[in-house]
Amino acid sequence: xxxxxxxxxxxxxxxxxxxxxxxxxxxxxxxxxxxxxxxxxxxxxxxxxxxxxxxxxxxxxxxxxxxxxxxxxxxxxxxxxxxxxxxxxxxxxxxxxxxxxxxxxxxxxxxxxxxxxxxxxxxxxxxxxxxxxxxxxxxxxxxxxxxxxxxxxxxxxxxxxxxxxxxxxxxxxxxxxxxxxxxxxxxxxxxxxxxxxxxxxxxxxxxxxxxxxxxxxxxxxxxxxxxxxxxxxxxxxxxxxxxxxxxxxxxxxxxxxxxxxxxxxxxxxxxxxxxxxxxxxxxxxxxxxxxxxxxxxxxxxxxxxxxx
Amino acid sequence: xxxxxxxxxxxxxxxxxxxxxxxxxxxxxxxxxxxxxxxxxxxxxxxxxxxxxxxxxxxxxxxxxxxxxxxxxxxxxxxxxxxxxxxxxxxxxxxxxxxxxxxxxxxxxxxxxxxxxxxxxxxxxxxxxxxxxxxxxxxxxxxxxxxxxxxxxxxxxxxxxxxxxxxxxxxxxxxxxxxxxxxxxxxxxxxxxxxxxxxxxxxxxxxxxxxxxxxxxxxxxxxxxxxxxxxxxxxxxxxxxxxxxxxxxxxxxxxxxxxxxx
Numbered sequence: 001x002x003x004x005x006x007x008x009x010x011x012x013x014x015x016x017x018x019x020x021x022x023x024x025x026x027x028x029x030x031x032x033x034x035x036x037x038x039x040x041x042x043x044x045x046x047x048x049x050x051x052x053x054x055x056x057x058x059x060x061x062x063x064x065x066x067x068x069x070x071x072x073x074x075x076x077x078x079x080x081x082x083x084x085x086x087x088x089x090x091x092x093x094x095x096x097x098x099x100x101x102x103x104x105x106x107x108x109x110x111x112x113x114x115x116x117x118x119x120x121x122x123x124x125x126x127x128x129x130x131x132x133x134x135x136x137x138x139x140x141x142x143x144x145x146x147x148x149x150x151x152x153x154x155x156x157x158x159x160x161x162x163x164x165x166x167x168x169x170x171x172x173x174x175x176x177x178x179x180x181x182x183x184x185x186x187x188x189x190x191x192x193x194x195x196x197x198x199x200x201x202x203x204x205x206x207x208x209x210x211x212x213x214x215x216x217x218x219x220x221x222x223x224x225x226x227x228x229x230x231x232x233x234x235x236x237x238x239x240x241x242x243x244x245x246x247x248x249x250x251x252x253x254x255x256x257x258x259x260x261x262x263x264x265x266x267x268x269x270x271x272x273x274x275x276x277x278x279x280x281x282x283x284x285x286x287x288x289x290x291x292x293x294x295x296x297x298x299x300x301x302x303x304x305x306x307x308x
Numbered sequence: 309x310x311x312x313x314x315x316x317x318x319x320x321x322x323x324x325x326x327x328x329x330x331x332x333x334x335x336x337x338x339x340x341x342x343x344x345x346x347x348x349x350x351x352x353x354x355x356x357x358x359x360x361x362x363x364x365x366x367x368x369x370x371x372x373x374x375x376x377x378x379x380x381x382x383x384x385x386x387x388x389x390x391x392x393x394x395x396x397x398x399x400x401x402x403x404x405x406x407x408x409x410x411x412x413x414x415x416x417x418x419x420x421x422x423x424x425x426x427x428x429x430x431x432x433x434x435x436x437x438x439x440x441x442x443x444x445x446x447x448x449x450x451x452x453x454x455x456x457x458x459x460x461x462x463x464x465x466x467x468x469x470x471x472x473x474x475x476x477x478x479x480x481x482x483x484x485x486x487x488x489x490x491x492x493x494x495x496x497x498x499x500x501x502x503x504x505x506x507x508x509x510x511x512x513x514x515x516x517x518x519x520x521x522x523x524x525x526x527x528x529x530x531x532x533x534x535x536x537x538x539x540x541x542x543x544x545x546x547x548x549x550x551x552x553x554x555x556x557x558x559x560x561x562x563x564x565x566x567x568x569x570x
Contacts, residue, residue, distance in 0.1 A: 004352050006534040007541055009500065062556035067564030108394050108405045116402075228553045235549030239541050243552045244534070250556055254563035291402040298396040299465035300405075303389045303416055 007242035008052040014248060016046065021060075021252030028064055028253070029260025030267075031276045032216070034195035034223060036061040039249060041118055041283050048245070050111045054101075055234035055241045056249070057193025061227040063250035064257060065195055069224045072217030079168035079214045082178065083221040086200075089179035090226035093186020098233045101191055105238070108302070115287050117192055122284030125198060129277035136270035157207060169214050177208060182222060190230045195223040336367040339512045339520040341382075346525060348497070352532035356474075356499040359384065363510055363522075365489045372514060373488060379422065379429040379513040380483045381440055382493035384526070386417030386475075387504035390450065393466045409462040412448045416502040417475045419495040421482030430516045438518065440511060442467050442476050474498050503530050 003014040020042050028035030036057050043053035072078050104110040160174035181203055185196035200219045204210045210218075235241040264272060341363035348359075361382055365373070372378060394408040422429065426441045435444040447463045449456075470476035475498050483493040493510070506526045512519045530538075541548045 004534050006538040059552050059556050062553055063560040063563075066557055066560035070561065070564050108392070108408055112402075112404055228556075231553050231556075232546070232549035235541065235552060236545040239545060241541070241549060241552050243537060243541075243548070243555065246552060247555060247559075250559045254559060258563070258567045294398070295396055295403055297469070298403075299462075299469060300394050300396075301466060301469045302392045302394065 003244065003248070005048075005052075005242050005245050007056075007240060008048050008245060010047070012046070012048075012245075017245065017248045018252040020046070021249040022256035024249075025064065025253035025256025026260035026263075027256075027276075027279065029257030029262075030264035031260075031272060032264070033276070034061050034065050034197050035253065036064075036189075036194035036196075036227075037118075037122065037192070037198060037280070038283060039253075040114075040193040041122075041287055043245075044115075045286065048242075050114045051101075051105060051238065051240045052242050052245070054114060054191065054193035055231065055238065056246045058189060058227045058230045058234065059241055059243075059246040060249045060253060061189075061193070061195040062224060062231060063246075064253050065197075065220050065223045065227065067254070069217070069220040072220060075217075077214055077217040078221050079166055079210075079218045080221070081164075082166045082169055082171075082210070082214070083218045085164070085175050085178045086182035086185075086218070086222040087225050089182025089184075090186035090189070090222050091229055092179075093183035093188075094190040094226050094230045094233065095186075096183075097187040097190030098230070098237055100187070101234075102237060112291075114192060115291055117188075119284050119288045119291065121188075121192070121199075122280050122287070126277050126281035126284055129273055130281065133270050133273035133277055137274060140268075140270060155207075155209075158209075169210050169218075171208075171210060173208060173210075181208070182226075185222070186226050186230075189223075189226050190234070195227055197223055335514065335519045337369070337378075337512060337514065337519050338366040339380075339510055339522045340364050340366060341508065341510045341522050341524060343508060343524060343526060347527040347529060350497075350501065350528060350530045352530070352534040354499065354501070354530075356501075357497050358494045359497055359526075361493045361495065361508055361510070363491050363493065365491075365512060368489050369514075370488075377515050379424065379516075380491055380493070381420065381422040381426055381429065381511045381513070382483055382495060383421075383440065383509045383511075384417075384419040384495040384497070385415040385507045385509060386502050387506065388413040388415050390414075391416075391466070393462045393469075395462070395465070407458065407462075409453060409459070410450045411463075411466065412450050414445065414447060414466075417498055417506075418442060418445070418470070418477070419497070420478040421493045421495050422478075422480050423483045423485075423491075425480040426478075429513050430518065434518060438511070442471065442478060475500065497528070501528055503528055 001014050002011045004011045020039070024035045024038045024042065027038060039060055040053045040057035043057065044050050101110065104113050157177045158173065160176045162175050163172055164175050165172050181200065185200050188194055188196045197219050201215055204215045204219065205212060231241055341361055343359070343361050365378060368378070390410055390412055391414050392408055392410045394405045396403045397406040399406065420441055426435060432444065435441055439445045447466060449459060453459060467476070477496045482495065483491055485491045506528055508524045508526055509521065511521045
């Protein structure tokens with residue numbers, strides 16, 4: 001059963017897209033991540049043009065993050081003030097990212113930069129996570145009690161000026177690192193189609209020392225708004241959001257996520273992290289191979305008209 | 309709007325390479341062609357089709373006709389766009405687009421049909437002048453191209469890619485005489501036929517010499533849901549983007565209600 005994707009300009013098997021959406025949804029429910037960093041590479045493997053995969057990935061991130069954000073809002077685990085500072089940085093970053101995106105596309109290096117960025121990001125994050133979870137697994141097998149690093153010690157970040165009091169997080173922190181983090185994640189969202197939660201959450205915990213209970217909700221708050229903004233800007237500046245593809249992915253994704261959550265609750269935290277790390281590494285390696293092996297066709301033809 | 313497009317069309321027809329040719333000698337032959345419609349609606353499940361064009365030679369020389377010394381070439385040219393060809397090379401172990409060349413206003417699709425192989429109809433230099441055939445159409449690079457040594461390479465790559473993807477096609481034998489001076493030509497509309505004004509061009513050759521030509525516009529309009537979406541994405545992108553976000557918000561929000569457990 002095929003469906004024609006109007007923006008990607010190709011026919012795809014709808015069952016494969018549904019399967020992809022459900023699988024990524026399942027994993028994102030299981031690991032508590034947005035799934036953008038998996039969906040975009042998978043779409044690229046399935047020959048969806050990277051420009052469309054990135055913009056559509058951001059649209060899928062909106063759907064998969066909003067229900068989490070709503071839940072956290074109801075429970076009151078979002079620091080709106082902190083989230084707004086992150087968001088300001090995020091919107092600026094996304095704007096710069098879109099500009100970069102259009103520039104790279106014009107000079108014909110966009111696909112390369114997207115792939116390279118994924119290889120770097122997935123390779124680094126995957127290796128760090130795997131390392132951390134192997135250590136945790138070893139400790140667990142020796143029945144040692146896991147000693148978490150105490151957030152509370154100060155580092156150089158806490159010496160920066162422009163401090164602001166974030167009541168909900170019970171923290172007194174400079175807005176510079178917060179906005180900078182938001183800015184960096186904003187660039188990633190618009191260039192790579194990821195929500196960035198898998199970088200933002202550790203950065204907020206370990207670098208900014210923000211209490212864990214508000215971290216996930218606040219990062220989801222920022223992700224929803226930045227990816228929504230990215231989708232709108234991608235649609236107006238680059239015409240690369242494929243609404244048909246996005247809709248199929250998000251329907252399958254939100255359903256898959258529900259089952260993922262249930263399975264995730266049965267697994268232990270460090271096992272989950274090890275599995276996620278292996279998955280992240282596998283996707284990164286697959287993309288790296290694509291860049292290294294000689295392509296079947298070294299030439300490519302692009303029309304200026306975007307189909308119009 | 310309609311008048312403007314007709315004027316534009318007229319301009320296109322007048323500006324055709326054939327019209328630019330000086331009328332050769334005093335041939336009596338004229339060429340007439342007809343298509344059943346000047347507009348084709350293509351639904352989203354379109355997988356390519358053949359378009360038949362009928363034509364007649366007026367004022368023909370019966371002897372020449374009997375000896376099959378008339379040859380006809382029919383081309384369906386898609387809308388023209390500046391088109392860039394890029395080449396990947398290995399740099400530090402990874403494959404990167406390094407060189408590129410942009411050709412000025414080349415047809416997005418091209419389907420050629422003739423009574424026999426066009427290179428046996430007239431000398432290649434004539435075909436080059438008139439720009440008939442994939443190998444003869446003008447591919448003029450835009451911008452700085454260095455010493456031009458890689459021009460041939462990029463032109464060849466362009467032609468090869470366009471032919472392997474099926475948007476450029478040729479059928480030597482696609483034009484057949486159905487009676488003494490009546491002929492029919494079938495040209496191919498590829499599955500991903502571009503939207504816009506296509507032009508059917510017919511050329512008559514007598515003993516390898518160009519005699520007459522005729523051109524007809526053909527509008528290709530895609531219809532259906534997918535086309536409406538494409539149009540919305542390009543014509544009202546802000547609305548389209550907002551809709552995409554709204555769709556995501558509703559989907560995520562509904563899921564949180566349906567699967568709510570707390």
